[in-house]
Amino acid sequence: MTSPEIDCLSWGLMKVKGCSSSYKDCKVWPGGSRTWDWRETGTNFQHHPGVQPADVEEVLKKGIEQLVIGRGMSEALQVPPSTLDYVERAGVSVTVLQTEKAVAEYNRLVRQGAKVGGVFHSTC
Template identity: 80%
Template sequence: MSSPEIASLSWGHMKVKGCSSSYKDCKVWPGGSREWNWRETGTDHYPGVQPADLEEILKKGVETLVIGRGMSEALQVPSSTVDYVKKQGVDVKVLQTEKAVKEYNNLAGQGAKVGGVFHSTC
C-alpha cells in the first residue's frame, strides 16, 4: 500500500490525491488520510505536537514520519515527541509545512512507507 500524494497546499487548505474532501490540517499514511483535529488530543501551538497525535500513524507501519509545523512554523514539536517517534524505530523530519509537504511527496514518490501530520496555517 502506497502513501497518497498531497495534491495541493495553500493557507488553511490541503488536498490529498484520491480523497474527495479537503482538509485544514491532515494526517496521511500508507493507504489513507483524514482530518487532523487537534481537539482530539488537546494539542495547541504550544506545547505543540504530542505523541498521542502521532500514534495512529505510527501504528500503520511507517518508516518515516514528516511533521509540518505550519506556514510560519508556529506549531511547536517538543523534543520529547521527537524522541518518542525515534524510540518506535521511525525516522522523523520536522519542517515548515511547505517544505514538509515537498519532503513527504518526494518520499511517497519513491515508494517509501511515509506518514505525516501537517498544519496548514500559522
C-alpha cells in the same frame, strides 16, 4: 500499499490525491488520510504545547518507516523533544519542517516508494 501524495496545499487547505475531502490539517499514511485536530490532545490556539505523541501514534501504527511533520506556514506549531523521542523509539525516522517544505519532502518520499506518513498543519 502506498502513501497518497498531497495534491494541493494553500493557507488553510490541503487536498490528498484520491480523497474527495479537503483538510485544514491532516494526517496521511500508506492507504489513507484523515483530518487532524491537534486540539484533541490539548494543544491550544497559541500552538502550545504542540505536536504530542498521541498526535502521531495513529500514523505510526500504520507501518511507516518515515514520518514528516509540518509545523505550519510560519512554523508556529511546536514539536517537543518528547514527541521526537517517541517517534524514534518506535524505530521511525522523523523530519520536522515548515509545512510547504514538509509537503515537498513527503511527496518526494512517496514518489520514491517509501513507507511514509505525515501530520501537517496548514496555517500559522
